[in-house]
Amino acid sequence: MNAIELNGVTWRYEHAEExxxxxxxxxxxxxxxxxxIGPNEAGKTTLVSAIKGLIPxxxxxxxxxxxxxxxxxxxxxxxxxxxxxxxxxxADPESQFTALTVEEExxxxxxxxxxxxxxxxxxxxxAARITGVEDLLDKPPYDISGGQKQRVAIASVIxxxxxxxxxxxxTAMIDPLGKDLVVRxxxxxxxxxxxxxxxxxxxxxxxxxxxxxxVMVNEGRVExxxxxxxxxxxxxxxxxxxxxxxxxxxxxxxxxxxxxYHGELPLSDEEGFAxxxxxxxxxxx
Amino acid sequence: MPRxxxxxxxxxxxxxxxxPFYAFHPVTRLTLLLVLSVAPMFIDRPEIxxxxxxxxxxxxxxxxxxxxxxxxxxxxxxxxxxxxxxxxYLAPGEKAQLTPVSLAGLTLYxxxxxxxxxxxxxxxxxxxxxxxxFSTNRERDVLVGLRTLHxxxxxxxxxxxxxxxxxxxxxxxxxxxxxxxxxxxxxxxxSLREKVKLYTMYTVPLFAVALRRADEISAALYxxxxxxxxxxxxxxxxTDYLRDKFVVRARDWAVSLGLxxxxxxxxxxxxxxxxxxxxxxxxxxxxEQLLGIG
Amino acid sequence: MATNSAAGNSGKIWAVEEGERRSPGIIHVVMMALFxxxxxxxxxxxxxxxxxxxxxxFWPGQAVQAVGATWFGAWGVIAGMxxxxxxxxxxxxxxxxxxxxxxxxxxxQGFLAVAAFKLLNGxxxxxxxxxxxxxxxxxxxxxxxxxxxxxxxxxxxxxxxxDQARIPALLGWTIGNSIPSLIFGSILLKYxxxxxxxxxxxxxxxxA
Numbered sequence: 001m002n003a004i005e006l007n008g009v010t011w012r013y014e015h016a017e018e019x020x021x022x023x024x025x026x027x028x029x030x031x032x033x034x035x036x037i038g039p040n041e042a043g044k045t046t047l048v049s050a051i052k053g054l055i056p057x058x059x060x061x062x063x064x065x066x067x068x069x070x071x072x073x074x075x076x077x078x079x080x081x082x083x084x085x086x087x088x089x090x091a092d093p094e095s096q097f098t099a100l101t102v103e104e105e106x107x108x109x110x111x112x113x114x115x116x117x118x119x120x121x122x123x124x125x126x127a128a129r130i131t132g133v134e135d136l137l138d139k140p141p142y143d144i145s146g147g148q149k150q151r152v153a154i155a156s157v158i159x160x161x162x163x164x165x166x167x168x169x170x171t172a173m174i175d176p177l178g179k180d181l182v183v184r185x186x187x188x189x190x191x192x193x194x195x196x197x198x199x200x201x202x203x204x205x206x207x208x209x210x211x212x213x214x215v216m217v218n219e220g221r222v223e224x225x226x227x228x229x230x231x232x233x234x235x236x237x238x239x240x241x242x243x244x245x246x247x248x249x250x251x252x253x254x255x256x257x258x259x260x261y262h263g264e265l266p267l268s269d270e271e272g273f274a275x276x277x278x279x280x281x282x283x284x285x
Numbered sequence: 286m287p288r289x290x291x292x293x294x295x296x297x298x299x300x301x302x303x304x305p306f307y308a309f310h311p312v313t314r315l316t317l318l319l320v321l322s323v324a325p326m327f328i329d330r331p332e333i334x335x336x337x338x339x340x341x342x343x344x345x346x347x348x349x350x351x352x353x354x355x356x357x358x359x360x361x362x363x364x365x366x367x368x369x370x371x372x373x374y375l376a377p378g379e380k381a382q383l384t385p386v387s388l389a390g391l392t393l394y395x396x397x398x399x400x401x402x403x404x405x406x407x408x409x410x411x412x413x414x415x416x417x418x419f420s421t422n423r424e425r426d427v428l429v430g431l432r433t434l435h436x437x438x439x440x441x442x443x444x445x446x447x448x449x450x451x452x453x454x455x456x457x458x459x460x461x462x463x464x465x466x467x468x469x470x471x472x473x474x475x476s477l478r479e480k481v482k483l484y485t486m487y488t489v490p491l492f493a494v495a496l497r498r499a500d501e502i503s504a505a506l507y508x509x510x511x512x513x514x515x516x517x518x519x520x521x522x523x524t525d526y527l528r529d530k531f532v533v534r535a536r537d538w539a540v541s542l543g544l545x546x547x548x549x550x551x552x553x554x555x556x557x558x559x560x561x562x563x564x565x566x567x568x569x570x571x572x573e574q575l576l577g578i579g
Numbered sequence: 580m581a582t583n584s585a586a587g588n589s590g591k592i593w594a595v596e597e598g599e600r601r602s603p604g605i606i607h608v609v610m611m612a613l614f615x616x617x618x619x620x621x622x623x624x625x626x627x628x629x630x631x632x633x634x635x636x637f638w639p640g641q642a643v644q645a646v647g648a649t650w651f652g653a654w655g656v657i658a659g660m661x662x663x664x665x666x667x668x669x670x671x672x673x674x675x676x677x678x679x680x681x682x683x684x685x686x687x688q689g690f691l692a693v694a695a696f697k698l699l700n701g702x703x704x705x706x707x708x709x710x711x712x713x714x715x716x717x718x719x720x721x722x723x724x725x726x727x728x729x730x731x732x733x734x735x736x737x738x739x740x741x742d743q744a745r746i747p748a749l750l751g752w753t754i755g756n757s758i759p760s761l762i763f764g765s766i767l768l769k770y771x772x773x774x775x776x777x778x779x780x781x782x783x784x785x786x787a
């Protein structure tokens with residue numbers, strides 16, 4: 001059974017003339033790290049909102065097709081149960097804060113799903129540690145920096161230990177140091193906790209090395225689904241859609257196009273260094 | 286009294302993190318609010334209400350409230366007093382039954398003036414009791430107090446969100462004002478009409494922001510499994526982690542019961558004796574003597 | 580819950596369309612909380628702008644009560660009833676027992692506007708003279724008069740004004756509140772209502 005399945009999903013927002021999603025079919029296995037990319041207004045956020053059940057439960061419009069989470073239609077799952085299965089981190093962290101302190105923010109979801117006090121204490125400690133917000137627990141969540149806010153938002157969601165975690169542009173509103181921390185958290189959740197993770201991002205550079213699969217969305221349609229190296233081969237196609245693969249991938253992609261490089265496309269700087277070493281070794285011979 | 290360098294932001298000001306108020310459970314502080322707000326209603330004797338005001342100010346000082354924060358109420362104290370005494374002067378009631386007093390060429394009537402004074406002191410006692418509460422408690426304390434009283438979770442949640450959103454909108458409002466002042470807007474030079482116009486322009490965007498925030502927050506609540514009733518997904522009683530962190534201690538019981546007991550005694554004494562009546566007031570008697578009344 | 584109308588375009592704003600399903604949801608609770616927050620800000624700042632204290636001589640808060648109730652039905656009425664508790668305490672306008680005694684006035688100051696618009700099929704976007712008449716007569720003048728009537732009764736009961744001063748206070752209060760209400764409330768209804776009716780928080784019936 002897939003963790004997530006979308007079958008023929010078409011969605012039109014209320015008051016909109018055109019659908020934001022058109023006949024989307026997508027399957028995500030448990031434990032996969034999926035990167036969703038595409039130009040602005042492509043439908044990426046709409047796609048993940050449909051997976052989370054925000055569409056159609058919290059957002060009005062017309063939905064056709066099915067969204068299944070572990071085999072159940074997402075519309076039929078009660079919010080507390082769905083919250084235990086899927087966590088959702090919004091692009092603007094402050095928009096999701098509803099409590100008066102960071103601690104309460106983390107606790108809120110745990111109370112909603114019905115955990116007892118002892119479990120809540122353990123989960124708060126765990127989530128705060130993983131996201132590095134232990135020192136912020138007593139502070140108002142709207143009174144901290146952008147990077148801290150995003151980490152608090154992530155902490156408040158992962159505390160519920162959902163089986164699936166969706167992050168909608170998690171690095172959009174934070175500084176470079178904050179971005180690195182978010183990426184590190186995602187890596188830890190993937191590697192150590194086997195969470196199914198779906199990330200919508202423009203900052204592909206940071207997340208590409210973690211991704212098992214990349215979903216390319218454009219004009220409400222899923223154009224391609226493939227492993228990252230395969231998707232990033234077609235550089236011109238991506239750049240035409242204002243989607244920028246990691247710089248190191250672009251460089252080696254261009255070298256490959258010119259027949260100067262024949263290895264795997266690197267997705268990270270480390271892989272890039274290895275690629276350069278291969279090239280230089282080849283040149284030295 | 287040693288003061289921590291770390292301060293906690295309350296609803297109306299700032300108090301030190303080690304303020305003695307925080308040694309008491311939020312519901313005890315709520316009890317203090319209740320007593321300070323209600324007790325003056327049973328008391329006509331102005332010296333007793335003045336003593337309550339003095340006690341309240343003593344609590345401000347003891348709690349570490351920045352006394353300069355209270356300066357913003359000075360104008361209110363004056364305007365309310367002026368209003369009450371002017372009303373008592375202009376509309377004293379049936380003059381034939383009142384005692385005229387000549388003062389600085391004006392003919393005043395003693396009973397309505399006395400009543401204005403008594404009511405003014407009572408009003409100030411009640412007001413400063415509420416100001417004390419809001420100056421020494423954070424939003425979190427208000428919520429814990431309400432939840433300890435076992436109000437339904439949605440009620441306390443709405444209270445918390447309201448207080449939080451008021452803070453957010455105040456900041457938005459202040460940001461707009463600062464932006465205008467940075468563009469050389471001189472508020473003091475504006476006429477009342479211009480101030481009203483400006484005020485309206487500032488607040489209209491707040492409603493647009495509120496609509497957007499409502500959508501975002503309700504989506505966030507849905508995403509975190511919240512339901513309208515606040516009932517948890519497992520059914521049964523909702524864990525209240527925050528409330529459970531605050532323990533009601535023996536001193537809370539002692540102070541709360543003492544305060545409530547005092548309130549009950551005041552109410553009973555007020556209804557059964559004349560101890561708190563104006564007629565028992567030495568201060569009023571002294572003034573009457575000065576004025577040659579009675 | 581739904582109120583249908585056959586009387587011209589104005590009434591259609593309240594009509595629940597065929598197939599449209601409306602039910603109270605989290606959005607309404609959230610909007611109520613945010614509106615209490617707005618009311619606290621508007622009420623506190625308005626009172627501090629002209630600090631005559633407990634006499635509501637210039638209180639734009641009534642506009643928030645009337646407009647909030649018009650847009651959000653019972654949720655707005657409830658918000659309008661309770662935000663003055665906080666705004667009065669924070670601005671020093673009225674102690675909590677006085678605010679509690681004001682509750683019926685706060686109720687009527689919001690309820691009358693929404694009841695008039697719904698029952699008389701008025702358009703809160705104030706498109707016609709009829710809409711304006713409904714708003715000004717019921718939402719501003721009668722609402723403030725009744726609110727002031729109760730409010731001055733409360734004040735004399737608490738001894739804050741003399742009985743003889745009730746009538747002048749009533750007139751001053753009614754006129755003094757109606758002016759900011761007319762200006763502020765009219766602007767909100769005219770220019771913000773189109774945005775509100777497109778949102779999920781807008782209430783066509785009483786609760787959804």
